[in-house]
Structure formats: C-alpha cells, structure tokens
Amino acid sequence: MLDVAYFSMEIALSSGMSTYSGGLGVLAGDTLKTFADFGYSALGITLLNEQGYVEQEIDSTGRQISQIEKWDKEKYLTKLPFKIEVPFKDRSITCAVWKYDIVGQSKEIVPIYFIDSNDPTNNEYDRTLTSYLYGGDVQYRLCQEQILGLGGLLLLEKLKYNPEKVRVYHLNEGHASFVGLSLYEQAKKMFPTHKKAMDYVGSKLVFTTHTPVEAGHDRFLITNLEKVLPTSLFENIPKAAFIEDKLCMTRLSLHFSGIVTGVAKAHEKVTEKMFPKYDVIPVTNGVYHMEWTNPLFRKLYDEYIPEWREDPSFLRKVMNIPDDKIWATHLEAKKELIDYINAISPNKFSVDVCTLGYARRFTSYKRPTLILADLDELERKISTVGRLQIIFAGEAHPHDKKSSELIRKIFQKIKKHKGKISIVFLEDYDMDLAAKLVAGVDVWLNTPLQKHEASGTSGMKAALNAIPHLSVLDGWWPEGWIEGVTGWSMGTHVTEATLNNQASWNLEVVDLYDKLATKVLPLYYQNRSGFVEMMKHSAALNGSYFNTHRMVNDYISKVYFPLENKP
Numbered sequence: 001m002l003d004v005a006y007f008s009m010e011i012a013l014s015s016g017m018s019t020y021s022g023g024l025g026v027l028a029g030d031t032l033k034t035f036a037d038f039g040y041s042a043l044g045i046t047l048l049n050e051q052g053y054v055e056q057e058i059d060s061t062g063r064q065i066s067q068i069e070k071w072d073k074e075k076y077l078t079k080l081p082f083k084i085e086v087p088f089k090d091r092s093i094t095c096a097v098w099k100y101d102i103v104g105q106s107k108e109i110v111p112i113y114f115i116d117s118n119d120p121t122n123n124e125y126d127r128t129l130t131s132y133l134y135g136g137d138v139q140y141r142l143c144q145e146q147i148l149g150l151g152g153l154l155l156l157e158k159l160k161y162n163p164e165k166v167r168v169y170h171l172n173e174g175h176a177s178f179v180g181l182s183l184y185e186q187a188k189k190m191f192p193t194h195k196k197a198m199d200y201v202g203s204k205l206v207f208t209t210h211t212p213v214e215a216g217h218d219r220f221l222i223t224n225l226e227k228v229l230p231t232s233l234f235e236n237i238p239k240a241a242f243i244e245d246k247l248c249m250t251r252l253s254l255h256f257s258g259i260v261t262g263v264a265k266a267h268e269k270v271t272e273k274m275f276p277k278y279d280v281i282p283v284t285n286g287v288y289h290m291e292w293t294n295p296l297f298r299k300l301y302d303e304y305i306p307e308w309r310e311d312p313s314f315l316r317k318v319m320n321i322p323d324d325k326i327w328a329t330h331l332e333a334k335k336e337l338i339d340y341i342n343a344i345s346p347n348k349f350s351v352d353v354c355t356l357g358y359a360r361r362f363t364s365y366k367r368p369t370l371i372l373a374d375l376d377e378l379e380r381k382i383s384t385v386g387r388l389q390i391i392f393a394g395e396a397h398p399h400d401k402k403s404s405e406l407i408r409k410i411f412q413k414i415k416k417h418k419g420k421i422s423i424v425f426l427e428d429y430d431m432d433l434a435a436k437l438v439a440g441v442d443v444w445l446n447t448p449l450q451k452h453e454a455s456g457t458s459g460m461k462a463a464l465n466a467i468p469h470l471s472v473l474d475g476w477w478p479e480g481w482i483e484g485v486t487g488w489s490m491g492t493h494v495t496e497a498t499l500n501n502q503a504s505w506n507l508e509v510v511d512l513y514d515k516l517a518t519k520v521l522p523l524y525y526q527n528r529s530g531f532v533e534m535m536k537h538s539a540a541l542n543g544s545y546f547n548t549h550r551m552v553n554d555y556i557s558k559v560y561f562p563l564e565n566k567p
C-alpha cells in the first residue's frame with residue numbers, strides 16, 4: 001500500500017537540478033524529504049523539465065535576460081526500463097520515466113519520478129513537452145498538465161499502484177487536476193452510480209491550492225481542450241469547473257477532491273471567500289529544517305540540542321544556547337554572505353551594518369520596490385540611529401514584462417541613489433543563493449499586498465537561522481508574529497477598497513520606515529542583547545514550528561487520516 005502519491009509540476013530537490021522555479025517546488029521538495037525522514041510510504045511525480053527553468057542574468061541597465069538553465073539529468077537520475085503511453089485525443093505520447101531517490105535521515109527512501117516525453121517515436125512538438133517548466137504557450141501548458149495528470153496515474157499503475165493500492169493522491173496546486181478527472185473515469189467503471197464513484201474519488205484525492213488570486217489559476221479554452229483531451233475524459237468535466245468558455249483547473253480539483261487545503265490560516269479565509277461552496281482546511285506551510293539551516297547553525301544546534309535533527313520541535317531549546325554563541329555563529333554566516341557580495345559587487349558591504357534581506361519571485365503584488373519608495377526620507381529617519389544595507393534577489397517570469405520592469409526599477413534606484421544606504425541586487429535567485437541569504441542577513445523583509453501572499457516560506461527559512469522577520473501581516477506571518485519578540489509587523493493600510501489609492505500605499509511606506517527607525521535599528525544598534533534575544537525567539541518559537549515535520553504531521557492528522565472516513 002502506498003500512503004501518498006504526491007503530484008507537483010515542479011519539485012526542488014537540489015540546486016544543481018533546475019527542475020523548479022520557486023516556492024511551490026521548494027515546498028514539494030521539502031515535503032517529500034520529510035516523508036523520507038518519517039519513513040512514510042510515499043512517492044513524488046513530476047515532469048522532467050529537461051531544459052530547466054530559466055537562469056537569470058541582468059544587464060547593466062537592469063534588464064533581465066533569461067537563459068535556459070539546462071541540467072545534467074544523467075548525473076542525478078536513473079532511467080527506468082519501461083515507458084508509458086499517455087493518451088491524447090488523436091494520438092498517444094510515449095514517455096520515459098526517470099527516478100531520483102530521496103534518502104531520509106534513517107536511510108528510508110522516497111522515490112521521485114520524472115516523466116520525459118523526449119522519446120524518438122514522438123513527433124517533434126511532443127518531444128519538447130516536458131522540456132520547459134512554465135514555458136511555451138497555453139496549449140503547451142495544457143499538454144504538460146495532461147502528461148502530468150494522466151501520465152502520472154499510468155505511471156503509478158506501471159509501478160503496480162492501481163487505485164486500490166494508493167491511499168491518497170495529493171495534488172500540489174491545480175496543475176495536476178487531471179488526476180481527479182482520470183480517477184473518476186476509472187471509478188465510473190467500478191461503481192454503479194455517479195455518487196458512489198464521486199465518493200470513491202473524494203476518499204482518495206487531496207488538493208492543496210496556493211493561489212489567493214483568481215487570475216493566477218490555470219484556465220484553458222474549451223476549443224484547446226477539445227484538441228488534446230480524450231473525448232471520454234472531456235465529457236466527464238463537470239459544469240462547475242467551467243468559467244464561460246474556459247476550464248478552471250482549480251475548480252476541477254475542488255470538484256473531485258475530498259479534502260481541500262490552504263497553505264496558511266489567512267489563506268484559508270481568502271480561499272473560502274473565493275470559493276464559498278467549499279470547506280478549506282488550513283495546513284500552514286513549513287520548510288525542511290535539514291535543508292534550510294545553515295551548516296554553521298547546524299553545528300551549533302548539534303552541540304546544544306542534538307535532538308533537533310530528528311525532531312525540529314526541539315529547536316524551542318535554542319533559548320538555552322548562550323547569547324554569545326548565537327551571535328558569533330550569526331556573524332560567521334553574515335560574513336560569508338557579505339564576502340560573497342563584496343567579491344561580485346563594487347558596493348562595499350560591511351558586517352557591522354544592519355542588513356535587510358528581500359528575495360522572492362518578482363511580481364507586482366509582492367511589492368519588491370516598496371522599501372525604495374523614498375530613500376532620502378528613509379535616510380533622514382534613520383540618520384541618528386545607524387546605517388542600513390539592503391540585499392535584493394529574485395526572478396521575474398520571462399514572459400512577465402511588468403515584473404521584469406520591477407527589477408529594472410530597483411537597478412535604477414541603486415544607480416541613482418548616492419546616499420548612505422547600500423543596496424545590492426543579486427542575480428540568479430535559486431536554492432543556493434536563498435540558503436546564503438536566509439542565514440546571512442540580520443532581518444528578513446516581506447512587503448506583499450495584504451491578502452495576496454498565500455503563505456511565503458522564506459521567512460520560515462530565516463527563522464531556522466535565528467533571523468527575525470519584518471513583514472506585512474499576511475500568509476504565515478499572522479501565525480508566527482509576536483510583536484517585538486519574533487519580529488515586527490507593518491502596513492495594513494491598503495485594502496481591496498483602497499487598492500488604487502496612492503495615499504494608502506504611502507502610509508505603508510511610512511509604517512515600514514517608522515518600524516525601521518524606531519524599532520529595528522535601535523534594537524540592533526543600541527540593545528544588542530535584546531536583538532539576540534529576539535533571534536533566539538525566532539528560532540525557538542518559529543523555527544521549531546514552521547517546519548515540514550510539523551506540517552507533514554498536520555497533513556497526516558488533519559488530512560490524510562480523516563480522508564479515510566470521507567465522505
């Protein structure tokens with residue numbers, strides 16, 4: 001019996017494998033690594049993404065140049081000795097399958113399967129379908145999702161996991177929604193009534209939605225679907241999944257899944273408002289502690305809290321670690337980051353200056369440029385307290401001109417700004433760079449538009465490295481935030497009603513600047529032991545909780561296990 005078959009369009013396993021673009025893939029990888037630690041009977045299914053996600057370069061004007069980041073699949077994966085035939089409307093696509101083994105801390109294995117359509121028997125177009133993560137046009141994406149969903153189920157059967165042998169199919173975001181459609185097709189043959197077939201599918205299907213904004217959900221025109229989806233499957237699509245002439249993949253999964261989960265408590269509320277007919281269970285995200293704790297902090301925790309590796313809830317005992325050890329370890333991690341920056345940038349960063357980190361996928365709702373709104377004003381406000389350094393990193397989707405423009409804007413600000421605040425933008429944000437950043441800065445910053453951040457996980461990575469968080473109260477932060485203890489909140493002035501009102505945006509800038517000038521910098525420069533206390537609280541309260549061990553336990557108790565009794 002297989003406990004969980006976990007489907008995800010992207011799975012981040014190591015930074016040498018360019019099979020992911022950002023948070024969704026990192027969450028998938030961290031989850032599966034935790035399954036392996038638990039010795040849970042699970043596996044992951046994804047596409048090969050042979051040409052990887054784009055690699056970011058930025059030219060001197062701040063223009064993002066995206067390049068293919070090809071990775072060496074043979075170095076990491078083993079090709080399996082069989083193929084699968086994924087049904088399309090007028091043809092089938094032959095796919096090879098590659099395997100990667102995650103080895104857990106007790107040596108237990110969770111295999112990850114990568115579906116590969118680059119088979120010489122396919123036509124040229126079909127051969128490219130598993131090449132580019134989030135590449136190509138809408139039709140390309142539709143074909144990819146068909147390979148992931150239908151191909152994934154066929155793969156499971158090849159592995160002798162037919163539906164009776166799989167307890168849970170867990171869909172990480174709507175890209176794998178065709179799993180539900182295909183399972184229903186099978187259930188129809190097993191049960192006499194529609195209701196019984198739906199109950200059967202519902203008793204096995206879990207859907208995690210990550211997107212609090214309707215426009216972010218994948219939609220496909222019926223005319224496109226009719227070109228590729230086998231007719232029998234097309235006919236099973238419920239009316240409720242269509243919005244006018246488009247299929248909404250989120251609605252398709254909502255329809256078939258027995259349990260729907262959101263990725264933070266705040267996100268549950270937003271999702272239920274968007275889909276009032278559905279009950280959403282919040283399972284707040286986490287990060288895998290063995291992935292995101294810097295080696296220097298690992299060593300420190302090993303010395304004082306040896307239990308933390310097996311059970312990261314023991315990080316509460318960070319409170320027992322002497323302050324000077326925490327600070328010395330932090331400074332070492334910070335020095336590594338600052339040395340890295342000074343080696344590649346003309347900007348001279350200093351270990352002695354309070355350093356803010358901001359890194360994420362670039363998109364307008366995350367408001368990466370918020371802190372740069374009025375640098376002269378920020379300098380004026382902090383002039384009597386101490387200096388500030390800001391580090392940015394992040395990629396814009398290559399097709400997203402508006403978001404690339406945000407990167408350009410940061411570059412222009414950096415160029416123009418001649419004041420005391422040092423700012424740098426680091427290229428090619430990936431797992432490696434993320435790991436350096438979340439351990440090397442002093443404060444982790446997040447400034448999304450409220451109600452738009454589903455969870456956010458980089459602040460959790462920072463907490464594992466005893467780094468406090470300064471953020472808008474959105475995503476996971478309302479759950480981890482204790483003002484002045486684990487970090488700080490800012491800005492709740494922009495709401496749905498004031499979205500286009502510049503004055504309310506300005507109020508959030510004022511909030512942010514005031515927090516920095518009256519709380520963050522004074523604590524950092526004038527009360528170092530208070531700052532270290534806050535660092536310890538970040539790890540002890542938030543590192544011990546916002547990890548994937550706690551999250552997977554939540555999935556087991558609130559989602560996978562109750563699913564057995566559904567409906």
Ligand SMILES: *Cc1c(COP(=O)(O)O)cnc(C)c1O
Binds near residue numbers: 431
């Ligand atoms: C953790 C991580 C993310 C997600 O961070 P958010 O806070 O959710 O934006 C994105 N990209 C990389 C490379 C990461 O490591």
